[in-house]
Amino acid sequence: xxxxxxxxxxxxxxxxxxxxxxxxxxxxxxxxxxxxxxxxxxxxxxxxxxxxxxxxxxxxxxxxxxxxxxxxxxxxxxxxxxxxxxxxxxxxxxxxxxxxxxxxxxxxxxxxxxxxxxxxxxxxxxxxxxxxxxxxxxxxxxxxxxxxxxxxxxxxxxxxxxxxxxxxxxxxxxxxxxxxxxxxxxxxxxxxxxxxxxxxxxxxxxxxxxxxxxxxxxxxxxxxxxxxxxxxxxxxxxxxxxxxxxxxxxxxxxxxxxxxxxxxxxxxxxxxxxxxxxxxxxxxxxxxxxxxxxxxxxxxxxxxxxxxxx
Amino acid sequence: xxxxxxxxxxxxxxxxxxxxxxxxxxxxxxxxxxxxxxxxxxxxxxxxxxxxxxxxxxxxxxxxxxxxxxxxxxxxxxxxxxxxxxxxxxxxxxxxxxxxxxxxxxxxxxxxxxxxxxxxxxxxxxxxxxxxxxxxxxxxxxxxxxxxxxxxxxxxxxxxxxxxxxxxxxxxxxxxxxxxxxxxxxxxxxxxxxxxxxxxxxxxxxxxxxxxxxxxxxxxxxxxxxxxxxxxxxxxxxxxxxxxxxxxxxxxxxxxxxxxxxxxxxxxxxxxxxxxxxxxxxxxxxxxxxxxxxx
Numbered sequence: 001x002x003x004x005x006x007x008x009x010x011x012x013x014x015x016x017x018x019x020x021x022x023x024x025x026x027x028x029x030x031x032x033x034x035x036x037x038x039x040x041x042x043x044x045x046x047x048x049x050x051x052x053x054x055x056x057x058x059x060x061x062x063x064x065x066x067x068x069x070x071x072x073x074x075x076x077x078x079x080x081x082x083x084x085x086x087x088x089x090x091x092x093x094x095x096x097x098x099x100x101x102x103x104x105x106x107x108x109x110x111x112x113x114x115x116x117x118x119x120x121x122x123x124x125x126x127x128x129x130x131x132x133x134x135x136x137x138x139x140x141x142x143x144x145x146x147x148x149x150x151x152x153x154x155x156x157x158x159x160x161x162x163x164x165x166x167x168x169x170x171x172x173x174x175x176x177x178x179x180x181x182x183x184x185x186x187x188x189x190x191x192x193x194x195x196x197x198x199x200x201x202x203x204x205x206x207x208x209x210x211x212x213x214x215x216x217x218x219x220x221x222x223x224x225x226x227x228x229x230x231x232x233x234x235x236x237x238x239x240x241x242x243x244x245x246x247x248x249x250x251x252x253x254x255x256x257x258x259x260x261x262x263x264x265x266x267x268x269x270x271x272x273x274x275x276x277x278x279x280x281x282x283x284x285x286x287x288x289x290x291x292x293x294x295x296x297x298x299x300x301x302x303x304x305x306x307x308x309x310x
Numbered sequence: 311x312x313x314x315x316x317x318x319x320x321x322x323x324x325x326x327x328x329x330x331x332x333x334x335x336x337x338x339x340x341x342x343x344x345x346x347x348x349x350x351x352x353x354x355x356x357x358x359x360x361x362x363x364x365x366x367x368x369x370x371x372x373x374x375x376x377x378x379x380x381x382x383x384x385x386x387x388x389x390x391x392x393x394x395x396x397x398x399x400x401x402x403x404x405x406x407x408x409x410x411x412x413x414x415x416x417x418x419x420x421x422x423x424x425x426x427x428x429x430x431x432x433x434x435x436x437x438x439x440x441x442x443x444x445x446x447x448x449x450x451x452x453x454x455x456x457x458x459x460x461x462x463x464x465x466x467x468x469x470x471x472x473x474x475x476x477x478x479x480x481x482x483x484x485x486x487x488x489x490x491x492x493x494x495x496x497x498x499x500x501x502x503x504x505x506x507x508x509x510x511x512x513x514x515x516x517x518x519x520x521x522x523x524x525x526x527x528x529x530x531x532x533x534x535x536x537x538x539x540x541x542x543x544x545x546x547x548x549x550x551x552x553x554x555x556x557x558x559x560x561x562x563x564x565x566x567x568x569x570x571x572x573x574x575x576x577x578x579x580x581x582x583x584x585x586x587x588x589x590x591x592x593x594x595x596x597x598x599x600x601x602x603x604x605x
Contacts, residue, residue: 010444014444014445014448014449017445018448018449021454022454022457025457025458025461025462026457026461029461029462029463135586135589135590135593136586138589139533139582139585139586139589140582140585141537141540141541141578141581141582141585143540143541143544143557143560144560144574144578144579144581144582147560147564147567147574147575147578148575148578150567151567151571151574151575155567155568155571235447238448238449238450238451238452239452241450241453242450242451242452242453242541245452245453245456245545246541246544246545249545250564260453260456260457261456261545264456264457264460264461264547265460267460267461272457272461275453276450276453276454276457279450279453280448280449280450283448283449283450284448287448
């Protein structure tokens with residue numbers, strides 16, 4: 001129980017640090033009215049907007065009222081169009097979730113089986129070609145992969161749309177762009193986790209008891225090899241979200257990432273802060289879920305934590 | 311020099327040569343490519359046939375030589391302002407390599423130093439530093455960097471600082487673990503018993519002993535640092551015109567995919583080969599230095 005409370009407390013502190021860090025850095029970067037309003041506007045109008053956006057008060061007062069509003073779920077209004085910042089961001093969430101979700105499925109669906117094959121047939125040609133492909137996969141910058149795909153499939157072969165998000169055809173290239181480097185990474189992690197497990201003495205026991213390859217891999221090796229892979233899955237959330245920002249920009253996919261690059265260019269403080277907080281929250285949650293899954297998959301962690309708590 | 315000593319030296323030289331010829335072909339190629347990239351990083355300004363920002367409006371968007379419409383004035387083609395692609399590529403490679411090297415090294419120094427401090431001081435310091443490590447790891451740093459660069463403007467110092475803060479936490483975590491276990495080993499205990507001061511023990515004895523895994527981490531970190539820089543520059547936030555980097559070139563070339571695909575493909579391939587070479591070298595080095603880590 002104490003273990004759980006510590007985790008939650010840590011997550012809350014991390015969130016608070018992110019909010020504070022983002023708030024102060026963005027506020028100290030200059031007066032948004034200088035960027036958002038035309039140059040030739042008179043000072044009175046500027047003051048009006050400063051008051052409207054709450055920029056005229058001391059920064060600490062702004063900070064406390066921002067925190068207070070946040071706790072009530074109020075992320076402020078977009079400087080651009082006076083709409084609720086959270087509403088603007090929330091509308092884009094399904095698109096980003098669809099993109100990252102599909103990419104994650106692709107990467108796990110390709111990476112894990114390849115990793116297993118490579119480990120089971122270690123040092124064979126299967127292993128070598130999987131490892132070679134995976135080095136190529138994660139060396140390829142995703143923005144360049146996206147551009148290559150557009151060149152080949154949109155401009156040359158003319159079979160897939162290069163931008164937008166109307167149909168499932170629009171999803172193929174962005175999801176592949178985002179998923180392939182993760183597939184390569186998961187193939188590597190799965191392989192090394194499997195090799196670790198396959199060398200364990202209980203695998204020899206299973207073999208001596210006469211269990212076939214399929215049974216040994218599926219029942220004895222996989223559950224144990226899953227533990228490190230799940231951990232890495234949690235760590236990769238941040239990378240996945242960062243990759244989504246780039247992928248969405250390359251393919252003009254109308255998700256959070258594209259909103260962020262636009263909002264950042266327009267200095268829309270409220271929207272940028274809202275997106276950063278939501279992304280940080282996603283990461284913190286993903287890490288917490290990973291921790292819990294870890295304890296669930298590996299009873300040793302649970303027992304260890306309980307012993308530590310006593 | 312005595313005969314015995316010279317034969318030792320020669321024996322060593324032959325051993326080095328033999329070891330070089332034992333290298334797998336991929337590792338040799340990767341090392342060669344990285345050597346060329348390092349030379350470009352140092353000598354780009356001497357090698358360029360034109361200034362990288364020299365505008366030649368007569369020869370705009372000329373393709374590389376084998377393609378139709380190309381000119382021998384610019385054998386590798388030009389961009390939309392008639393700037394020589396080869397010269398730009400050299401300077402862009404120089405910028406990207408320098409930034410990645412600087413970012414990797416600064417991050418490593420920061421992380422390793424904090425790792426030592428955490429391991430040495432223990433207690434509150436340890437808690438504080440490891441808390442910072444957790445915080446950094448839980449932050450979507452690429453996205454934070456994107457916002458910071460957009461809001462704080464086009465400043466080289468800020469960009470380098472952001473690159474240095476990328477990945478330091480891994481060094482800190484690894485160093486702390488390594489130092490904690492190295493400290494208890496016989497040699498460290500012996501020197502401490504002889505009255506060695508902590509700083510002396512750490513720098514002179516423990517650091518060389520744990521440098522293997524740290525070096526491996528350096529090679530793992532370098533490709534992701536170069537991707538970090540090129541991604542931000544690609545989005546128009548890192549290196550911005552009039553300066554250029556591989557990511558910035560790719561971002562610019564993206565707008566001319568239909569009629570000048572090489573503008574994007576050439577810098578893109580350069581980034582790809584750099585990360586590929588470093589990954590191959592890193593894997594090889596890891597296998598050499600620490601066979602137990604091989605995966």
